Amino acid sequence: MTLEEAQQQVDAWIRTYGVRYFSELTNLAVLTEEVGELARVIARRYGDQSFKPGEKDNLDEELADVLWVLICLANQTGTDLTAAFARTLEKKTRRDSTRHLNNPKLKGE
Helix, strand or coil, X not given: CCHHHHHHHHHHHXXXXXXXXXXXXXXXXXXXXXXXXXXXXXXXXXXXXXXXCCCCCCHHHHHHHHHHHHHHHHHHHCCCHHHHHHHHHHHHHHHHCCCCCCCHHHCCC
């Protein structure tokens, strides 16, 4: 699935089942909530915390939830994620093409 197709599928779902998009401000709050849920799973899977009884190790689900809300925000604001991501990749390549290669903190792993 391409980013464009994902944007179209989210939009179709919202129009079919979601009634309408939440406001942009509400979706930003929802995004923050979803990122917190993602952080909880990562802290337990890769960090020093352990899962509490009943908590799920559902990293894939939490990542997808974050992506869902990001796509909602892109759709609401008229952002073409394919074009925006291409521009970001170009910017990062131009800016960081040697930066990380010369970082001693990243060597030896």
